[in-house]
Amino acid sequence: MPIPPGTEFKVAFDSSVGAKDGALNKTFESVARFINMNVAAGMPRDAIHAAVVVHGTAGPDLLSNSAWSKTHGGAANPNQPLTRALLDHGVRIILCGQSAARMGMEKGDLEPGVELALSAMTAHALLANEGYSENPF
Numbered sequence: 001m002p003i004p005p006g007t008e009f010k011v012a013f014d015s016s017v018g019a020k021d022g023a024l025n026k027t028f029e030s031v032a033r034f035i036n037m038n039v040a041a042g043m044p045r046d047a048i049h050a051a052v053v054v055h056g057t058a059g060p061d062l063l064s065n066s067a068w069s070k071t072h073g074g075a076a077n078p079n080q081p082l083t084r085a086l087l088d089h090g091v092r093i094i095l096c097g098q099s100a101a102r103m104g105m106e107k108g109d110l111e112p113g114v115e116l117a118l119s120a121m122t123a124h125a126l127l128a129n130e131g132y133s134e135n136p137f
Contacts, residue, residue, distance in 0.1 A: 003043055010049045012124060012132040018057035019079060025061045027052060028082050030137060031091060045089075051127055052086070055096035055120035059103055062095055067109035080111060087113040094127075096120035 011034065015027035031050050039045050054062055061079040068077035077083075087093060094115045100106070107116050117123035124134065 003038070003041060007043065008047045008049070009038070009043075010127075010130065010132040011135045012051045012053060012127045013135050014120070014124070015052055015054045015058040015061075016056035016120075018059070019061050022078055024082055025058060025079050027054075027058070028061070028079060028086060030135075031086060032082065034135070035089070035091075049090070049132070050086075051092035051094060051132060053094050053096070053117070053120050053123045053127070055099040059095055059099045059105060062093065062110050062114050063105070064109060064111050067105075077111075083111045083114070087111065094123045096123065 013027050013031050015025060017026070019025040031052055035045070035048050035050060038048055060068070061077070062083060063077050065076045065080050068080070069075055083093065092115060093113070094117050095105075095110065096119050097116050098119045100116060110116070117126070128134075
């Protein structure tokens with residue numbers, strides 16, 4: 001199915017499962033792949049709007065390197081370069097405030113640019129109101 005000229009995507013992804021130690025978050029990789037494959041297929045990059053709602057065990061994948069290193073023996077967060085790249089390319093990354101509170105994470109612990117929502121459910125509802133569809137993959 002070809003992508004019709006003038007198409008604009010507004011897609012929300014859901015990430016609730018954290019990456020295995022040292023690996024990348026699979027949903028973050030999927031967002032990058034979604035953007036890259038559609039650009040390679042001829043879509044203008046500025047016609048692709050993506051958001052990731054993060055909750056559950058995926059929350060710590062959004063920690064800044066300094067916050068991550070406090071609980072990982074001084075190591076850098078393996079997801080930080082990908083998180084930073086997504087943010088720098090206009091992807092909205094939104095952390096569930098309920099998950100953050102449960103895990104003792106504060107806004108200052110997160111990679112700069114990560115948004116904090118009341119809840120993942122609220123974030124998805126707000127994105128839907130803005131015209132985002134939820135990608136099931």
